[in-house]
Amino acid sequence: MTPMMDPNETQDANEKLSDILEQNLFNIKREIGNSFDIKTRTFQKRLSDGSMLHAGVVYTEGISALQSKISDLFSETETAGSLCLQPSECMDAMKQSILTDANIIDIFSLGELFHYLLAGYCIVMLDGTHRALAVDTVDVKARPVEEPSVQSVVRGPREGFSEVxxxxxxxxxxxxxxxxxxxxxxxxxxxxxxxxxxxxxxxxxxxxxxxxxxxxxxxxxxxxxxxxxxxxxxxxxxxxxxxxxxxxxxxxxxxxxxxxxxxxxxxxxxxxxxxxxxxLFVQFFQSPEDYYQRADFATLIRILRFISFHLTMLTPSIYIALTTFQQELLPTTLIFNLASQREGVPFPAFLEALIMEVTFEILREASVRMPKTVGQSISIVGTLVIGQAAVDAGLVTAGMVIVVSITAISNFVMPAFNMGIAARILRFGLMALGATFGLFGVFLGIILITVRLCNLKSFGVPYMSPMAPIHFKDQKDSLFRVPLPWMQLRPGSMKTKNRVRQKHYADGPESES
Structure with a gap:
């Protein structure tokens, strides 16, 4: 036997495997820090010529196969000893005749060995050969396929991706x-x-x-x-x-x-x-259910999502601008009602809205982090109780509570959660512009946001396609959703190789008669 390597020396991950079994086992234990979950087992079997075959199996406990499957692998490896004369022949016998029901990969370096070992494979090694076998014995322990909890639909498939x-x-x-x-x-x-x-x-x-x-x-x-x-x-x-x-x-x-x-x-x-x-921007307002319902209903709901997005972003800022600078744009009766509500409120409209918005964001975040059994009750009851208490205490007006409630509810209409986050972030900037410059500041903010959107690209494709630049044929599935037989081409903004989605269906089913 050759002497062992110094444990303090650095092992190159691409170093070839040794033809000495004990050396390989030593290198594995050293490189993995003698971790307790890396299990090894060695055994020997007498070959047909009378010599001894020394073999070893290494696997990761918990992510490799169950113990019974590992035992079967041991017995199969021992059986190979009676079918061959040399270690290389035993390796071929295991791969071609015995371990036929598993995915087997030849490995020749320590780097490959660790890649498969830590992925759940069992490593089979024999003394006298530079080669090892990685046998797929991965034992997947994961959440089963379930209905998506974020992008749920009324009609449509109930399966979602898992962690595997x-x-x-x-x-x-x-x-x-x-x-x-x-x-x-x-x-x-x-x-x-x-x-x-x-x-x-x-x-x-x-x-x-x-x-x-x-x-x-x-x-x-x-x-x-x-x-x-x-x-x-x-x-x-x-x-x-x-x-x-x-x-x-x-x-x-x-x-x-x-x-x-x-x-x-x-x-x-x-x-x-x-x-x-x-x-694309319009993609975040499309739900899979749009294509599982009638086109007219899908169009109505899609328009409602765009309206909700603008309400989420603009409602507080417009309310602040109108009540602070442009009161003449409101009906006289409404102006008197709002003025009477603000008599006992010590804060300006912007600070009042900011307090309510921050409070609601805190409640929303708390409901997400709390256990599911109490999280929903906190978000609903907490909002009602705090809102009513703030009005009774004279800290905010009832009108501001209504505005913040509409803003929050509209945010939940959008099917893409990350687009809702964008609206929530921009809302605070628009509120500041509305409190500083009135409606002029709000319109200026809208222009800046629109310019920014038109300058964005996603992997070379304009973010606002098919609206800017406009593609008239792609309008069949943007703000509106026409019936599926009318959507004969794929989106032109994607510049796909094959744009034809379906054959011409202009005549419709009526032509059969």
Missing amino acids: LSWNTAMLRRKIKSRNLWMESRVVGRETQTTIVVAYVKGIVNDDVLEKVRKRLDRIDIDAILESNYIEEFIQDKQLTSFPTVFNSERPDVVAAQLLEGKVAILVDGTPFALVVPA
């Missing part, structure tokens, strides 16, 4: 049973070694967008990727913007629909939220 990457890709395959659905795998994160998958439909996706996704992912050099937002912040076009330029969803049907429009999906192991790029 292989399950998520399988759900996409169930939606798109086409050989054109391609998936590329990458490992990001020096310490976490997180697997991510880039999915797209070959023949539809824009190659320029796909190449940008690849380049931005390849530039990521960080120690950990724990959730898809880590990827989002690295690949988004603009860092200093409140508006999201990367779409996320936990619904397989939504991601599949986006892929068929020529977009690229990024799935990250360990999170149920998949990223979709490019992302």
